Amino acid sequence: MKSPIEKIFSYQLASRLEDTGVYTLTSQERAWLRTMLEHPSAAEALEPSTIEKLQACTLEDEMPNLLDGLEEKAGSRDMQTVHPLLRPIRQILRHRQGMMIQCMTKKGKLNDPQPGLPCKLEYSMVKREWYLHWYNSRTRSPMHTRLCHIVFVDEIPLSPARYEEWSAQAQQKLQGGHRYEATVEVIRSFNAELTRILHAFSCFDKRVEFDEKEQIYRIYLSYSGSESQYVLTKLRFLGKRVRVVEGEYLKRRMRESTRKALALYGIGTEPTFSPSTVIPLDVESAACRQDSTAKIPD
Amino acid sequence: MAKESFDKEIQFLRLLALSGGGYDRQQFAGRLGISVHTFDKTVRRLREVSGDADFADLFRYGYADSAEPVLLFLYRAKSMKESESRRLPLILISLKGNPQTAAELLDACCKQLPVEAAMPDEKTIRSDLRYLEEVGVIHRQPGGRPYRYILNNDLTDCLSQKELIDLYEFVDIMANTQIPSVQGYLLRDNLKKALKSAVSEEQWDDALLEPFSYKYHYDARILDEAHLYTLLRMIRLRKRISFQYFSPKNKKSYAAKDTNPLFGRENEARRESTLPLKVVYDHQYGRWYLIGSAAKGRFVKFRMEGMIEIAEEEEMPEEHVALKKAALDERMRRSWLIDTGEIVTVRARFYRPGSGQADFIEERVRLQGQWGQIVEEDEQSFIYEIEVNGITEIRPWLRSFGSSCEVLEPAELRQSFIEEWKEIAAYYEVSN
Numbered sequence: 001m002k003s004p005i006e007k008i009f010s011y012q013l014a015s016r017l018e019d020t021g022v023y024t025l026t027s028q029e030r031a032w033l034r035t036m037l038e039h040p041s042a043a044e045a046l047e048p049s050t051i052e053k054l055q056a057c058t059l060e061d062e063m064p065n066l067l068d069g070l071e072e073k074a075g076s077r078d079m080q081t082v083h084p085l086l087r088p089i090r091q092i093l094r095h096r097q098g099m100m101i102q103c104m105t106k107k108g109k110l111n112d113p114q115p116g117l118p119c120k121l122e123y124s125m126v127k128r129e130w131y132l133h134w135y136n137s138r139t140r141s142p143m144h145t146r147l148c149h150i151v152f153v154d155e156i157p158l159s160p161a162r163y164e165e166w167s168a169q170a171q172q173k174l175q176g177g178h179r180y181e182a183t184v185e186v187i188r189s190f191n192a193e194l195t196r197i198l199h200a201f202s203c204f205d206k207r208v209e210f211d212e213k214e215q216i217y218r219i220y221l222s223y224s225g226s227e228s229q230y231v232l233t234k235l236r237f238l239g240k241r242v243r244v245v246e247g248e249y250l251k252r253r254m255r256e257s258t259r260k261a262l263a264l265y266g267i268g269t270e271p272t273f274s275p276s277t278v279i280p281l282d283v284e285s286a287a288c289r290q291d292s293t294a295k296i297p298d
Numbered sequence: 299m300a301k302e303s304f305d306k307e308i309q310f311l312r313l314l315a316l317s318g319g320g321y322d323r324q325q326f327a328g329r330l331g332i333s334v335h336t337f338d339k340t341v342r343r344l345r346e347v348s349g350d351a352d353f354a355d356l357f358r359y360g361y362a363d364s365a366e367p368v369l370l371f372l373y374r375a376k377s378m379k380e381s382e383s384r385r386l387p388l389i390l391i392s393l394k395g396n397p398q399t400a401a402e403l404l405d406a407c408c409k410q411l412p413v414e415a416a417m418p419d420e421k422t423i424r425s426d427l428r429y430l431e432e433v434g435v436i437h438r439q440p441g442g443r444p445y446r447y448i449l450n451n452d453l454t455d456c457l458s459q460k461e462l463i464d465l466y467e468f469v470d471i472m473a474n475t476q477i478p479s480v481q482g483y484l485l486r487d488n489l490k491k492a493l494k495s496a497v498s499e500e501q502w503d504d505a506l507l508e509p510f511s512y513k514y515h516y517d518a519r520i521l522d523e524a525h526l527y528t529l530l531r532m533i534r535l536r537k538r539i540s541f542q543y544f545s546p547k548n549k550k551s552y553a554a555k556d557t558n559p560l561f562g563r564e565n566e567a568r569r570e571s572t573l574p575l576k577v578v579y580d581h582q583y584g585r586w587y588l589i590g591s592a593a594k595g596r597f598v599k600f601r602m603e604g605m606i607e608i609a610e611e612e613e614m615p616e617e618h619v620a621l622k623k624a625a626l627d628e629r630m631r632r633s634w635l636i637d638t639g640e641i642v643t644v645r646a647r648f649y650r651p652g653s654g655q656a657d658f659i660e661e662r663v664r665l666q667g668q669w670g671q672i673v674e675e676d677e678q679s680f681i682y683e684i685e686v687n688g689i690t691e692i693r694p695w696l697r698s699f700g701s702s703c704e705v706l707e708p709a710e711l712r713q714s715f716i717e718e719w720k721e722i723a724a725y726y727e728v729s730n
Contacts, residue, residue, distance in 0.1 A: 003527045004373050004480045007382075008433045011374040014487075016387040022394050023491040025453050027434030032481035033453075036472045045468040050461045057453040061434060069533035069574075070526075072477065073635050074695075075581035076665045081475055082468070090467065090509060106656035123475065125514045128665070195603075198316040199583040203514040208316070210325055230514065237698035240718050243725040251726060258723035260701030265716045 004028060030061035041082035076128040083130045083147045089118050091155070098158040098166065101134065102151045114138055115156065117166045119174060125203070126230065135170030142173040144226070177224050182231070182247025186217040190241040197241055200234050218245070232257075308521050310340055311369055312603060316518060369520050370483050382426075384411060385418055389426055390435070390449060397439050397446035400424050454492040462496050465489065467509050474512045477579050480523045516584020522602045526577065529588055529608070533574045536619045538611035540571040544604040572598055573614055575626050580635050582695070587636050591622045597629065599636050632687045634668065634695075639688035644670075645707040646696055649679045659702050666695065681706070 007013070008026055017023065033054065036042065042051055092099050102113040119142075120133040130147040158166070186197055194217060198208065205222045219242075223231050232253055235242060244250045262268050327337040378386075385407055392398055392406045400423045408417050427447055430436045439446045457465060466489045473482025490507055497506065532539050572590030575597075579586055586602035629638040650657050663672070663682055670684030686692050689711045696703050697715070705712045 003524060004484065005376050005524055006433060007376045007378050008430075008435060009373050009484055010376050010378050010383070011371065012378050012383040013386055014374065016383060017390065020387070020391055021491070021495045022387075022391050022449070023451070023488045024390060024435040024449075025451060025485070025488055028481050029485035029488065030434065030453060032478070033469070033485060036469075036476065036482070039472065039476070041471070042468065045471065046464050047461070050457065050464060053456045053461070054453065054465070057456060066527065066530040066534055067478075069530045070477075070577045070579065071630075072579045072581060073633065074666075074668065074691075082471060086467070086510075087464075093505065093509075094463075094503065107654075120511060121509070122511045122513055123471070125475070125512060125516075128475075195316065196583065199516070199518070199585055202316055202516055202518055202584065212325070232700075233698045236700045237694045239694065239697050240721045240725075254722065255726040257700040258719050258726065261704075261719045262716070262723065264701060264704040265712070265719075267716065267720070 002028065027061040030058040034058040034061055035067065039081070044082040044084060045086070076126070080129055080148070085132075085147045085150055085153060086121060086130065088155075089121060089132060089147075089153060092153070093118050093121075095155065096158075096160075096163050098137070098156045098163070099134075099153050100156050101145075101153045103145050104149045104151060106149070110151065113152075116143070117158075117163075117170050118153075119170050133174060135166060135173065137166055137169075140169065140173070142170065177226070179222055179224055180228065180247065180249070182221045182223075182250050183245045184219040184221060184235070184242050185245045186219070186242055187240065188215055191215065191217065193241060197238060200238055204231065204234075221247075307340065307372060307375060308524055309603075309606075311372055312518050312521050369517055370480070370487075372521060372524065373480055373484065381416055381418070384415060385422075386426060386430075389423070389430070393436055393447055393449040394451075395449070397448040399444040399446055400427060401444065403427075403447075451492075454489065454496075459496045462489070462493060463506065466493055466506070470509055474510075474515070477519070478523050478526060480520055483520070519579075519584045519586070522586040525602060525605060525608060526586070529574055529577055529602070532608075532610060533576070536573075536614045536616065538571060538573045538614060539608055540569055540611055541605045541608040543568055543570045543600060544606070545601075570600070571611060572600075573619065573622065575619075575623050576630075577602070578636050582635065589626060589630075589636060591626070595625065597626055597638050629687070632685050634686050634691035637687040637691050639690075641685050641687060642689055642708055643683065643685050644689060644692060644696075644705070644711065645673075645681060645683045647679050647681050647704045647706055648699065649702050649704070650677070651702075652678065659699070662699075 006026070006028070008024060013024075037051060037054060037058070046054075089099075098115060098117050100113050101116055103111050105111060115137050117135045117137060118132060119135055122131045122133060123129070124131065132143075132145050132147060132150065134143050134145065135141075136143050184201075186194060190197070197217075198219075201219055201221065204227070207220045209218050209220070210216070211218065221231065228249065232250065235244065235250065235254060236257060244254055259268060324334060327334045388407050388410050389403055392403055398406070400420055404418065404420050404423050407423065411417065427436065431438060431447070435450060436447045437450045439448060454462060454465075466486070469482055469486050469489060473479045473486055476482070493506060494502075529539075572588075572592065574588055574590045576589045577586060578589060588600045588602055588605065590598050590600070592598045626638075630636070632641050648659050648663055650659055660672070660680060663670075663680075667682060667684065670682050672680050673683045674681040684692070689708070693711070696705060697718070705715045
């Protein structure tokens, strides 16, 4: 397999073929597909007869064991690439219908079935897991549920008028989430590690500024409430390389983190504090919440 | 496009993606070691390719959950001659569902090209057909001369509309969650067009094209796939390579080739050479490494983003390479990422969330803790143990748990956690 830099992929060609209904499929793309068809999730996503047809079309496009030279490290255990509920839920989304959905809580308790509208299927690259954003029409609240916690989901017919009504309500609630701003400063002695630090923040909406006079890099982050736990995880991941300079919530949480972490090692101002009584606060619970309207106090 | 220009664009896009477009022109050009004039020229060119009016805005929004990889247009940047970019589409359109010979295609081209355009000859058409056949876009039909060619869309033509939707969604998921992904994204773009042809206008819904969203993606990862196949091929062919290397700690990530020979020597970056053994993708940061073999049984590690102008050198004997590879596999068995240092046993106590909450701490340790084991547990906490090469690479992960993780062993790591938490605490005392 060659490098994917080829004139056949050129934008000049693509723009001339636009609106002609003609597209070009290369051996590179077929070889890639052939490799992916060998992944266990192919059987979850496609009918056996479809897989057979696709394999027949990609027979000549083998990717010569090049990928043997490639190894992936520090990834999460590959829990779930394709979930069996993706197809039925996508179908409800495509049909623009409502659903009856029954979910378990995080602790395994079964909730009553609820009527609602599916809004978006989302995959978290961190948790390696699928989530459904949906609107609970009974409680009128936006929800965020792991697919593995959904016990069943069934299409319920909605009139186009009702669909539009729920859809508008859902959009309003889902998009209404507040965004938070914070400024993170790279500690000057770690300026040489800038690319590592920027890579760690590269999955957030951000902007970087460099103060020539003070030789300081500042990263301006903008994130939603449900992302705040992950921002914190990243801040602790980077440790002493960075410091939050703006953003009271993050500052307070970092202060708590350090105080409690030091207490674990018997260092701190509270003499009664011992590891056995510690209730850790450094949690990522927001990402696991069923309800995405995680409140941030400030 | 010249090879040099391509390397420059990769570095350029990476810096833009990582910084979110925040540097000013002067700072940006300075980081890349290019002039502001070259900077402006590159922006103009990339803007033209990406078709986006405000180029820097591409990197500002929708970062967290977009399925549309903004950096993919790098792979669309290879330029063609104007005449070729007019001729190839005509050939491809003529070959859709309609087998033709080179002579017939020549006629079709001559009829459709504007009068002022230079007319191709049959030799040019033949060479176009050779190229299109080589990249697998068309195939030759069975039968003798003159050969007839047809557009090869078998992959999509053999599917029903429902199957095509299933395939599109499968490709979308795999391109976004697996590596390598560039070809998957390119295929996804083509399947979009197939879907548009297969679904009637009344049935059409734009949501078909964005079935899922993906959160916390490392977008810049796809830039390195430009060099990936060259390196993988060299590994397979057992060839040594040489390349120009900009260590990530070097302030400039690209230096323009000096046209003035007087300055050439002074500015010359280090040229490295190695026998490549393995490419490693690090999920923790979304970065790529090349591991090669060096003298005295040592291994050398390069960040792929710092490698440019890769050149093929001599082939090495099979036995020699096999030995090196086996030695590397053995040394990397205990690498959290790529550290090949001494083996250390790390033990850490993790505290459960308590107060009736679901145990997301244990869940995360099991998900991300690689080959480590939970060796002891009770209601409040559990002990995780792992043998790793050195403590540097596992450290950030342990630290990311904050006060839910207490390092027990080795003592040196425990002590350094105490020191670091004290330092971090001081940052927030000061700002209080």
